[in-house]
Amino acid sequence: MLKAVILIGGPQKGTRFRPLSLDTPKPLFPIAGLPLIQHHIAACAKLEECKEILIIGSYTTNTMAQFVSDMQKEYHVIIRYLQEFAPLGTGGCLYHFRDQIRAGNPSAFFLLNGDVCADFPLKELWAFHAEKSEGLVTIMGTEATRQQSVHYGCMVRDPASKAVNHYVEKPNSYVSTLINCGVYVCSLQVFHTMAEAFEKKQNGFYSGNGQSGHPGYMSWEQDVLAPLAGTNKLYAMQVTNWWSQVKTAGSAIYANRHYLELNRGRLDGRTAPCQILPDVFLHPTAVVDSTAVIGPNVSIGAGVTIKAGVRIKESIVLNNATINEHALVMYSVVGQEAVVGEWSRVEGIPSDPDPNKPFAKMDNTPLFNTDGRLNPSITILGAGVVVPAETILLNSIVLPHKHLSRSFKHEIIL
Amino acid sequence: MCGTDKKLGEIRALILVGGYGTRLRPLTLSRPKPLVEFANKPILMHQIEALVDAGVTQVILAVSYRADDMEKELTEQVSKLGVSLTFSHETEPLGTAGPLALARDLLSTSTEPFFVLNSDVICDFPFKELAKYHRSHGKEGTIVVTKVEEPSKYGVVCYKDDGQIESFVEKPQEFISNKINAGMYILNPSVLSRIELRPMSIEKEVFPFMARDGQLHAMELQGFWMDVGQPKDFLTGMCLYLTSLRQKNSNKLYDGACVVGNVLIDPTATIGKGCRIGPNVTIGPDVVVEDGACIKRSTILRGACVRQHAWLDGCIVGWRSVVGRWVRMENTTVLGEDVIVKDELYVNGGQVLPHKSIALSVPEPQIIM
Ligand SMILES: Nc1nc2c(ncn2[C@@H]2O[C@H](COP(=O)(O)OP(=O)(O)OP(=O)(O)O)[C@@H](O)[C@H]2O)c(=O)[nH]1
Ligand SMILES: Nc1nc2c(ncn2[C@@H]2O[C@H](COP(=O)(O)OP(=O)(O)OP(=O)(O)O)[C@@H](O)[C@H]2O)c(=O)[nH]1
Ligand SMILES: [Mg+2]
Ligand SMILES: [Mg+2]
Numbered sequence: 001m002l003k004a005v006i007l008i009g010g011p012q013k014g015t016r017f018r019p020l021s022l023d024t025p026k027p028l029f030p031i032a033g034l035p036l037i038q039h040h041i042a043a044c045a046k047l048e049e050c051k052e053i054l055i056i057g058s059y060t061t062n063t064m065a066q067f068v069s070d071m072q073k074e075y076h077v078i079i080r081y082l083q084e085f086a087p088l089g090t091g092g093c094l095y096h097f098r099d100q101i102r103a104g105n106p107s108a109f110f111l112l113n114g115d116v117c118a119d120f121p122l123k124e125l126w127a128f129h130a131e132k133s134e135g136l137v138t139i140m141g142t143e144a145t146r147q148q149s150v151h152y153g154c155m156v157r158d159p160a161s162k163a164v165n166h167y168v169e170k171p172n173s174y175v176s177t178l179i180n181c182g183v184y185v186c187s188l189q190v191f192h193t194m195a196e197a198f199e200k201k202q203n204g205f206y207s208g209n210g211q212s213g214h215p216g217y218m219s220w221e222q223d224v225l226a227p228l229a230g231t232n233k234l235y236a237m238q239v240t241n242w243w244s245q246v247k248t249a250g251s252a253i254y255a256n257r258h259y260l261e262l263n264r265g266r267l268d269g270r271t272a273p274c275q276i277l278p279d280v281f282l283h284p285t286a287v288v289d290s291t292a293v294i295g296p297n298v299s300i301g302a303g304v305t306i307k308a309g310v311r312i313k314e315s316i317v318l319n320n321a322t323i324n325e326h327a328l329v330m331y332s333v334v335g336q337e338a339v340v341g342e343w344s345r346v347e348g349i350p351s352d353p354d355p356n357k358p359f360a361k362m363d364n365t366p367l368f369n370t371d372g373r374l375n376p377s378i379t380i381l382g383a384g385v386v387v388p389a390e391t392i393l394l395n396s397i398v399l400p401h402k403h404l405s406r407s408f409k410h411e412i413i414l
Numbered sequence: 415m416c417g418t419d420k421k422l423g424e425i426r427a428l429i430l431v432g433g434y435g436t437r438l439r440p441l442t443l444s445r446p447k448p449l450v451e452f453a454n455k456p457i458l459m460h461q462i463e464a465l466v467d468a469g470v471t472q473v474i475l476a477v478s479y480r481a482d483d484m485e486k487e488l489t490e491q492v493s494k495l496g497v498s499l500t501f502s503h504e505t506e507p508l509g510t511a512g513p514l515a516l517a518r519d520l521l522s523t524s525t526e527p528f529f530v531l532n533s534d535v536i537c538d539f540p541f542k543e544l545a546k547y548h549r550s551h552g553k554e555g556t557i558v559v560t561k562v563e564e565p566s567k568y569g570v571v572c573y574k575d576d577g578q579i580e581s582f583v584e585k586p587q588e589f590i591s592n593k594i595n596a597g598m599y600i601l602n603p604s605v606l607s608r609i610e611l612r613p614m615s616i617e618k619e620v621f622p623f624m625a626r627d628g629q630l631h632a633m634e635l636q637g638f639w640m641d642v643g644q645p646k647d648f649l650t651g652m653c654l655y656l657t658s659l660r661q662k663n664s665n666k667l668y669d670g671a672c673v674v675g676n677v678l679i680d681p682t683a684t685i686g687k688g689c690r691i692g693p694n695v696t697i698g699p700d701v702v703v704e705d706g707a708c709i710k711r712s713t714i715l716r717g718a719c720v721r722q723h724a725w726l727d728g729c730i731v732g733w734r735s736v737v738g739r740w741v742r743m744e745n746t747t748v749l750g751e752d753v754i755v756k757d758e759l760y761v762n763g764g765q766v767l768p769h770k771s772i773a774l775s776v777p778e779p780q781i782i783m
Contacts, residue, residue: 291706308688309706309723311740311758325688326706326723328740328758343690343708343725345742345760390708390725392742392760394777409777 002126003052003106004044005094006037008114010058010087016364019399020249023318023335023383025059027114028067030318031252032259033281033299035067039259040112043120045075050110050122052078054100056093057114058086091218095194102188111220113182117255118243119262120183128237129185132162136190137228139164140183141236142243143359146174151364153180153221155229155236164236167229169221177359178236180221181243190224193233197223247364249397250351250377252333254362256316257297274306277313307342314350324389332379335400340381341389348378349395367397367412374410425545425600427465427529428502428517430510431458432478435534437644440750440767441715441732446480448533449487451715452642453655453696454678459491461531464539466495470529473497474520476513478504511616514601515609522603530616532597536651537639538658539598547633548600551577554629555605557621558598560639568641569595569617573632582621582630593632595621596639645730645748645765649711653694686722704739718749721757732768745779 008027017026028035034042037055044050053071055064064081071079082097094101094111101109108129110122121140129138141155154175156166168175198218205215218224228234242258244251260279273288277295282288286304294300294312301319306312309326317323317334324342331348340346353360365375379393382400387393394409402413435447442450448458455463462473473492477484485501492499502517514521514530521528527548529541540558548556557579559571565586572591573579583590595617608620624630638658640651656676659667668679668691675693679685683697686705691697695709698716703709706723714720717734724737727744731737735749738757747761750768755761759772763779766772770782 311723313758326708326725326740328723328742330758343723345725345740347760390727392744394760 001051001104001106002047002049002108002110003054003101003104004040004050004110004112005101006040006053006055006112006114007090007093008037008055008057008059010084012058012087016248016366017246017252018249019380019382019397020252020333022400025063026246027055027057027059029252030299030301030316031117031246031255032263033283033301034259036117036246036255037114038071039117040114040120041071041075041079043122044110044112045077047122047126049126050077051106052080052104054097055079055081055114056084056097057081058084086214086216088214089217089219091194091197091220091224092214092216094220095191095198095218096216098191098194102191106188108185108187111184111186115246116182116243117246117259118181118183119241119258121239121241124239125183125185125237128162129187129235132235134232135235136187136193136233137225137235138185139225139234139236140181140243141178141238142181142240143238144177144179145357145360146177148361148363149177149179150174153225154178155180157236157238161232162235162237163232164225164229164234167221167226167234169219169226178238180225180236181239182245193228194218194224197227244353244362245364248351248362248377249333249380250348251362251364252316253297253314253331253348253350253378254352256299257314260297260299283319301336318383333381335381335383335385337383338381338385338387340387341391343390344387345392345394346379346381346387347392347394348380349376351377374412424524424526425470425528426472426474426521426524426526427470427531428474428476428514428521429458429461429531429533430476430513431484431533432476432504432507432513433533434479434507435643438534438648440748440765441645441730444733444751444768446484447643449484451698451713452536452648453652453713454680454698456487456491457536457642458488458533460536461533461539462488462492462495462497465529465541466497468539468541468545470541471497472500474500474502474517476502476504476508476517478507478513507613508611509613509615511609511614511620512612514606514616515611515614518606518611522606525603527600527602530599530601532641534641534643535597535639536642536655537596537635538637540633540635544598544600544633547577548631551631553578553631554627555599555601555621555624556631556633558596558635559593559632560596560635561592562594562639563592565589565592565594569621571595571632577631577633578628579621579625579630579632582617582625584615584617584622593634596635597641645746648730649694649713649728649746652696652713653711656694656696698733747776 027037153169274292280295281299283302285302286300288306289308291308292310297314303320305322307325312329315332318336321334321338323340326343329346380397384401385398386403391407396408398413431448435442449456569584572581638654642648642651668677672689677692679697680699682699683701688706690708694711696713700717702719704722708725710727712729714731715733718731719736721739724741729747732749732751735753740758743761745763747764754771760775764776766782
């Protein structure tokens with residue numbers, strides 16, 4: 001029997017995902033028509049042996065209840081949400097809920113960061129892990145550019161055994177282009193290692209030379225993985241599958257494109273209501289005029305209305321939004337219940353990884369540059385935003401419920 | 415009845431059409447400015463028609479640059495009007511006064527005064543009143559003046575209550591008056607003695623001296639006026655012109671389901687379904703506006719195509735240009751002849767040279783070579 005644990009953080013995390021996370025908790029933000037972590041759940045549920053999925057975070061159980069119950073119905077595995085009383089860190093929260101994870105004595109558990117998206121090769125990862133008799137943890141790794149690698153956990157591997165000899169989380173200088181994807185297989189014995197790490201942290205905390213914060217705080221990467229490196233208990237499996245983090249709002253459009261491609265065929269069997277340039281996810285309850293042209297890379301949520309002559313590409317349109325006649329929406333996220341006026345243009349700037357550099361990842365640039373100007377990014381309309389007819393909204397972010405009265409470019413509109 | 419009410423037929427007109435029209439580029443890279451269609455008619459034809467209406471039968475065109483183009487096109491158009499066109503060719507640009515010296519032989523065949531016009535002004539041309547007023551004061555010249563908000567880029571005129579001009583200052587640094595030279599004059603042949611056959615400016619080298627001598631009068635223009643020699647003014651002039659058509663209850667204005675405000679649409683143009691055209695739009699011959707396009711305050715020249723769902727405000731679309739689907743163009747964007755703007759682009763204040771195909775948005779005002 002196997003289990004899976006998905007770490008989703010809490011309301012204090014995911015600030016770079018604002019304003020998308022102002023309306024919807026980031027783990028539930030729909031990518032290719034499914035809440036971000038539903039893609040994780042779908043990948044786990046595909047494995048026959050995986051009997052339980054534990055979602056750990058500090059969102060209230062209320063926030064997560066509907067989603068968990070929907071997932072229960074859709075996938076035939078046990079799904080539970082475990083709420084931390086305070087953010088305990090990626091290691092602290094695992095350790096805190098160790099009994100829940102160990103219950104039923106699974107042979108191993110998958111550990112997935114909730115803010116990555118990938119074509120999760122869980123079966124291969126499990127097979128790889130099962131072969132390493134001494135291995136406590138197998139990390140899914142991928143190649144990054146030299147330059148970008150330092151923003152991730154960097155690993156140096158023994159070429160023959162694949163054991164990780166050296167692990168540094170976000171080093172200051174170049175260490176290795178093999179990076180940690182935030183996807184793991186762990187044996188239960190890892191909790192012994194964690195117990196030692198935890199004790200060390202506690203001692204540090206009470207002797208006053210630990211960090212401030214919660215005494216139960218522990219980083220999985222720094223306090224567990226790094227010390228495990230070089231002990232032959234930590235392995236890395238390198239994959240070439242598509243993988244990306246979802247940190248900034250801009251990465252939503254990028255992730256959308258890849259998840260749509262992976263889930264191709266979901267639209268099959270339904271007649272397209274208008275001209276569709278693949279890949280597109282159209283919720284069955286969306287009302288789309290036959291003269292609209294949609295795609296590529298578009299997800300349209302439930303209850304959305306798309307009027308005559310509308311053009312949408314490279315965008316996510318959330319539930320119950322309305323796009324009026326002849327409007328153009330590209331490289332944008334249109335929030336729930338938002339309204340785009342006729343002949344308006346809502347345009348963002350694509351922030352995909354550099355296509356000319358092999359292994360390049362998303363640059364998770366902050367919202368503002370050093371001059372205090374908005375960095376080029378996708379355009380985002382918060383929930384309930386109204387864009388008047390015939391205006392242009394270019395590379396801008398509009399916080400929820402704002403009714404605009406003119407055009408805006410390169411601005412954040414509070 | 416006084417004896418001054420002579421037939422205007424004896425009055426000749428000289429129109430200055432020899433400038434390079436640099437400020438109306440990129441349009442003037444393809445056609446000389448006087449031939450650029452303003453409200454679906456070459457700028458120059460507005461003037462020739464008004465002169466003909468006033469009874470003028472001989473028009474002299476002072477040409478230098480691209481004379482052949484003009485001669486070919488105009489001779490044909492003008493033949494229908496029953497007016498004789500004479501071309502006075504310069505071998506080098508002679509400015510705004512020199513051309514009068516060059517045409518001295520034509521202008522001094524009679525002692526009657528003659529009209530002189532800049533070819534790029536648009537208004538309700540007051541030729542009859544101008545001739546009448548000129549004869550009434552008996553001085554050498556009369557210039558039409560008009561009131562503008564920002565006089566500093568024009569020739570500014572100060573005159574007495576009786577119309578006699580006291581000073582004429584071209585492009586003054588300080589505010590003197592808000593009355594400016596409207597680019598239309600009537601002059602006695604005696605003025606020719608003040609002009610030499612060399613590049614010479616009438617505004618700087620002739621009028622100030624006539625004013626000094628008390629020989630220059632001003633007649634104030636009633637109604638709208640615009641120098642349409644720059645894209646922004648071209649569009650403003652078009653708005654004023656269309657408004658005046660409306661006031662005159664002109665049947666030239668288009669009336670249709672998709673039209674808002676004052677709009678001119680050539681009968682050979684086709685307009686798709688669900689469009690919104692206007693206010694203040696001119697659509698030329700053979701233009702195609704596809705379904706769902708929205709066009710405001712713009713001129714679309716002959717043979718151009720505005721494709722589905724495009725949105726245009728404050729644009730001049732050059733001859734045979736194509737504006738792609740879902741394109742947004744605004745802020746005095748000017749497309750030269752045969753320009754292609756690919757689907758879904760945004761063009762903000764772009765000046766696009768002829769025969770160019772643009773595949774990337776122009777988010778800030780820019781010249782596209
Ligand atoms: N349950 C829980 N999850 C957490 C906590 N901290 C982070 N996470 C989640 O764990 C995953 C990895 O988080 P981080 O380690 O913060 O992310 P990172 O990839 O190192 O990148 P940064 O955001 O730059 O630190 C994300 O899905 C977070 O939501 C925590 O205290 N509790
Ligand atoms: N015959 C002749 N006409 C001229 C000459 N220079 C200007 N003009 C005309 O004089 C009038 C007023 O000139 P401008 O308003 O400066 O127009 P322009 O020189 O054509 O255009 P710009 O290059 O934009 O200044 C216009 O009708 C011109 O055609 C010239 O050297 N010879
Ligand atoms: Mg981390
Ligand atoms: Mg000039």
